[in-house]
Amino acid sequence: MDSCIISKEKDGVLLFTINRPRMRNAINFDVMAGLESAIEMAADQDVKIFAITGAGEQAFCSGGDLTAFHQLKTEEQAYGMLSRMSGVLYKLLTLPKPTIAIVNGSAVGGGCEIASACDFRIGKEGMKAGFVQANLAITTGWGGGTILLERLPKTAFRMLLDARVHDAEELMGLGFLDHIYKEDPIDACLSFMKGSLSKETTVLEAYKSLVNKKWEQLSMRERMEAEAAKCAVLWGEEAHHKKVDEFMSKKNKNN
Numbered sequence: 107m108d109s110c111i112i113s114k115e116k117d118g119v120l121l122f123t124i125n126r127p128r129m130r131n132a133i134n135f136d137v138m139a140g141l142e143s144a145i146e147m148a149a150d151q152d153v154k155i156f157a158i159t160g161a162g163e164q165a166f167c168s169g170g171d172l173t174a175f176h177q178l179k180t181e182e183q184a185y186g187m188l189s190r191m192s193g194v195l196y197k198l199l200t201l202p203k204p205t206i207a208i209v210n211g212s213a214v215g216g217g218c219e220i221a222s223a224c225d226f227r228i229g230k231e232g233m234k235a236g237f238v239q240a241n242l243a244i245t246t247g248w249g250g251g252t253i254l255l256e257r258l259p260k261t262a263f264r265m266l267l268d269a270r271v272h273d274a275e276e277l278m279g280l281g282f283l284d285h286i287y288k289e290d291p292i293d294a295c296l297s298f299m300k301g302s303l304s305k306e307t308t309v310l311e312a313y314k315s316l317v318n319k320k321w322e323q324l325s326m327r328e329r330m331e332a333e334a335a336k337c338a339v340l341w342g343e344e345a346h347h348k349k350v351d352e353f354m355s356k357k358n359k360n361n
């Protein structure tokens with residue numbers, strides 16, 4: 107089974123689906139490469155908006171694949187992965203077209219970072235999300251913490267420190283979600299973006315360039331890279347390895 111699917115939907119929506127539902131759509135190097143390709147495809151003239159979702163009913167994305175990334179033990183090893191994904195999320199943040207995360211189920215850790223890098227976030231009724239990284243004795247490491255602090259100046263710091271999982275209504279109150287939907291995810295996306303999809307691509311791109319100017323002025327690329335470097339230091343420490351070992355032994359007990 108392919109770990110991700112890139113599809114052109116109607117009305118100019120390019121959709122990237124993380125397709126690892128059994129692992130709650132955890133991100134491994136294949137999904138990272140798929141996202142890099144999808145971001146390149148979004149430059150096509152017939153693409154008006156770029157959307158990301160997860161396969162299945164349960165999860166949008168459970169963050170980094172802790173099984174795969176468990177192999178990365180040292181600061182240097184972790185930094186390679188974190189820095190690559192922070193580069194991908196910077197490209198997503200500054201994509202020349204509007205972007206939307208269709209959060210169709212649980213989003214935790216790096217899953218929330220991916221959603222934060224999009225311009226808009228809509229969540230399926232009943233979904234939950236949280237920046238749980240601190241519970242694993244690390245920080246956000248893909249640049250998503252830096253993005254969240256800019257998007258939600260009043261609520262982000264507390265969300266990151268508490269590392270709690272929030273329900274959809276709470277996420278609306280915190281300003282993380284823009285809308286809660288009940289219908290099919292693609293219909294929900296088309297309906298939420300209806301106003302934009304009827305406009306010329308050139309207009310969408312022109313507005314997005316104003317947003318990107320702001321990100322440039324805020325030195326987001328440098329700050330996201332610094333976030334990856336800071337997380338890598340914590341990643342290399344015993345406290346993090348202990349937390350991941352706990353996750354792995356729970357997983358092995360279930361199997």
Ligand SMILES: CC[C@@H](C(=O)O)C(=O)SCCNC(=O)CCNC(=O)[C@H](O)C(C)(C)COP(=O)(O)OP(=O)(O)OC[C@H]1O[C@@H](n2cnc3c(N)ncnc32)[C@H](O)[C@@H]1OP(=O)(O)O
Nearest residue numbers: 129130132168169170171172173215216246247248357360
């Ligand atoms: C690495 C980058 C870093 C960052 O910079 O942000 C991170 O992302 S840290 C990773 C943070 N992620 C987590 O801690 C995820 C932990 N997972 C969960 O909390 C839950 O699985 C869930 C996402 C809330 C979903 O819960 P539920 O629907 O009840 O499913 P299960 O817990 O039973 O999981 C099913 C299955 O999937 C495996 N799984 C889930 N998440 C991951 C993951 N991130 N990596 C690897 N595997 C994952 C889980 O172990 C189960 O596997 P089996 O027991 O083999 O069925």
